[in-house]
Amino acid sequence: MAVGSIALLYHLLPQHINELNAPHSFEYDLAWVCLVRIVAVLCGVFMLRGCNWARWLLVVWVGYHVILSAFHSLFEVAVHGMLFAAVVYFLFRPAASAYFRRQRAATNSKDR
Secondary structure (H helix, E strand, O other), X not given: OHHHHHHHHHHHOHHHHOOOOXXXXXXXXXXXXXXXXXXXXXXXXXXXXXXXXXXHHHHHHHHHHHHHHOOOOHHHHHHHHHHHHHHHHHHOOHHHHHHHXXXXXXXXXXXX
C-alpha cells in the first residue's frame, strides 16, 4: 500500500506530468501508470481484509514486473526476481495461508 501510494503521488506531481508534453495534453501512459498504482493500493487493502484473490493479484503483478524487467537490464531482473521470491515466501507461508483461509471461512459461515 505504501509503495503504491508513494508512486502514485510521485507520478501525479506537476513537474512529472508536464516534463515531455504540452501543459494541457492528456497522457495515456500516465493514466495507465496511475491505474496500476491504485490497483497496488487496493491489493494491499484487500489483503489486510484477508481476501485471497488480492494476494494472488499481487503475485501476478510482481511476476509481470520480473518479465518486463527482462527487457531492460540484468540488474532489474535480479531485483524484481528477489522481490518476487520475497513476496511469494511471505504470502504463502503456513501462517499467511491460515490467515487467508480463516477470513474465507468467516465469510462462508456468515453466508449460511
